[in-house]
Amino acid sequence: MRAWEGAERFIDLLEVPLTDRGSRLLVYRTDDGDGGGLRVAGAVYERSPGKSTHLRRIAVLDGAGRPLEITAIGPEGIAFGASAASLALVGADSLSIGSSNTGGAVTVLLEPFGTGTDGQAVSEVDAAPIHWHGTEGTVASPDAHGAVRVLLQPGGSLLLRIGGPVAKAPEPGDHAALLAAAAGRWADWFTRLPAVRGTDLELARYAWWILASNIVQLDTHPGIDVVVPSKQGYVAAWQWDSYFISIGLRHGDGRLAADQIRLFFAEQSPDGGLPDVVHDHGTLSCVGDMPPGDLATMARIHGADSPMVTESGMPITKPPLAAWAARAVDAVAGTTLQSELRGGLDRLHEWWFARPAPDGLPGYEHVYSSGLDDSPLFDDGGPVFAPDLPSYLVVALDAMADLAEDAGDAAAAARHRARADKTAAQLVDRRFDPELGRFVARTPAGRRTTVTPFALMPLLTGRLPEPVKAALAAQLADPASLGTSFPLPTVGFSEPEFNPDRMWRGPVWLNVNWLVVQGLLRSGLEAEAAALAEQTVEMVVCSGGLHEYWNPLTGRRAAGATTGFGWSAALFIDLAVWLAHRDG
Known part of the structure; x- marks a missing residue:
């Protein structure tokens, strides 16, 4: 065979x-x-x-x-x-x-x-x-x-x-x-496929093929194998795609996984920011770098006079998952990537904290920086101060504190941990609405209370008070909220913006489910994490492919979604490996 x-x-x-x-x-x-x-x-x-x-x-x-x-x-x-x-x-x-x-x-x-x-x-x-x-x-x-x-x-x-x-x-x-x-x-490549359960094996092999078949070498970085999201229209490296792809690759090729993260730090700006995209002709780091088609889309959605269209110097990046991803690669592959990138990671986190909201927590200036190109969180324009960004920064700071402890640098570890604690406390104090029982976003129009799974990302902090944690966990099972037949919809089922096939306005994305699984684990809710991971893997297997996103009502490929998608392949592998280890 x-x-x-x-x-x-x-x-x-x-x-x-x-x-x-x-x-x-x-x-x-x-x-x-x-x-x-x-x-x-x-x-x-x-x-x-x-x-x-x-x-x-x-x-x-x-x-x-x-x-x-x-x-x-x-x-x-x-x-x-x-x-x-x-x-x-x-x-x-x-x-x-x-x-x-x-x-x-x-x-x-x-x-x-x-x-x-x-x-x-x-x-x-x-x-x-x-x-x-x-x-x-x-x-x-x-x-x-x-x-x-x-x-x-x-x-x-x-x-x-x-x-x-x-x-x-x-x-x-x-x-x-x-x-x-x-x-x-x-x-040779398939000898590196990590062990998964028999029910997941055939799709895991397909996922492993996708990860290697999506490799190219960019004209700007010859000699480096880059796993692009898809050769069908996504022929470049997007920052958070590359982090998620590294999470799957770490189980079989640590060097390749690490290179996906190194690529962006090779393009880090002096102030610490990282580009959104690295492509054959350079980088996409600000509004002035956007392709004409993207600018036209932004103008259509947000208006031709939106700063996200007109301010050419506005930075465009992606959520700060690099320290977490680097540590995750090191933990499985035995690499030392996080230590190698330590200085650049510190500068990256300072870059984000230099962009505070009126309540002291950083936000996204441009919708592309959030990764949520069409989310209703940005229907009021930008900047948007959503609960996911501070949550990612807490995880990043914890990763840096762990690295400092590994190196015997107690002072640095304490500094990172204290900042993580403060950020997590501010997140609960300033973004959690106790009457609604959920986290909300701040926009130019005030507050946006649209239910999205990004309001669950504070689970990643691992520091939520029990009543807050319980309120978030309840949303997972609520069929009128995020408990659809195939969770998690990217907009709550009862919300007026819900559309099961429209990009970030309803479909299931594997990176979102994976992030929430990690949040549940960091918050001590392993049973809930396992249930969501199992539902996610089963949906993917039954859908017959590794798509960009899925319809939350049918569990099938959503209309307009690319298939053979890189982070879907990588995160399916990671979830399948975790479930196999848990069952074993």
Whole structure:
């Protein structure tokens, strides 16, 4: 049995394309119903696969010119016609197609996106040239429609490269070696899969495939493997995505997990702030860095005169989870990442505390800094002073105090712990509404009392008075609040803003559930934590995929959600590992 048995059934080439570690190519089925056609797109920052086509169609034809059906799909490649031919991805920009040594000749039909003025085949992405080289020597010129047919004798192969200089023609037998190398890489990766329960194993294998298949190297950071949220539209590193991804990776690859966090500290500003995004062209650190599409979205939602659109210097970042994530990686992987980043982590926390609200607790100036792009918490504009941010800072300070204690620095440990205690006490005193029995947010309009699970994040402090803790725990079971059929909705079920399919206004997100599980654990509510973790893992398994977010009423993929999503894969792994250890 192959190490990835079961994972391949999720790679349907429709919603989930074939890609490979480091590859910028995405291979989909065509929708023309011929059974064997493929489309090749690019993984490009701020560009959807539907608008980054390299090849409109690849098909492998038999001796009579009929397309061979796709008969097998796996992490290592695609087989056609009961292995009469196969396809494998090579490096960042190439793919190889080869015919079987024992079968008859096949023809590869190639239809590039277009042709340049010189007749060169080109991609939709920056008109990059497309080169192909076959073992049969000369390759036919494009026909009137730009299509090319390449004959492959038994054992022959064809290498295609998107962009760059003309590639050296492959030697006979190269394709078989490339296919074997791909299978070997994946077999090695799956030996790192952590132990989970049998009920979770198949989806855990798929999750483990997602984490490696979403690896790219950014132009700004060559030599560093970056696990992006998804090669389908999210081809960059987002700060809190990278932290959550590191949480899953730590169970099998500590170095890779640590690199996801190091990436952002390599871009830390002198004042201590970290960028929201690291991408192929630089960083997104302030409003002035936002892509035009994002600015248009902000203008539509918040108004063209909103400071979140007009103040080019307004910083954009993500919640401060770095110290916690680094310590979590170290605890499982045996790394020393938190100690390595200690100075940068201290500067990061000072940066956040330099942004107080009128009540002394920091807030989010820009909606993107919260990670909650469409949450009703920001319907009144910004800044917003929600209960989650101080909670994250308490966890971070506790992590720094633990590090200082490890190093024998009692003074630093006491300083961090005292600040954590003070912040947690202020959070209860200034943001908890005893009449409502929940934490509320402060906005430019005053208070926003919309029920969201972000009001549960003070559980993370581990310092809540018993009545407050009990009030928060009660919301988890209330069907009119957060106790939907598939918890946790990102807006309470009875709230007027609730929409089960709209981004942060109702759907279930794995990072939210994971954070609340951690909060329950830190508050001594292990039974409640286990129940939520179990519900979450069961929902994901039954939904048949690892999506960006889920409908809280059906437990299925929510409308508009990307699938094959990085932090969903990572946090599913982490929850499944924890449940396996707990059961064992």
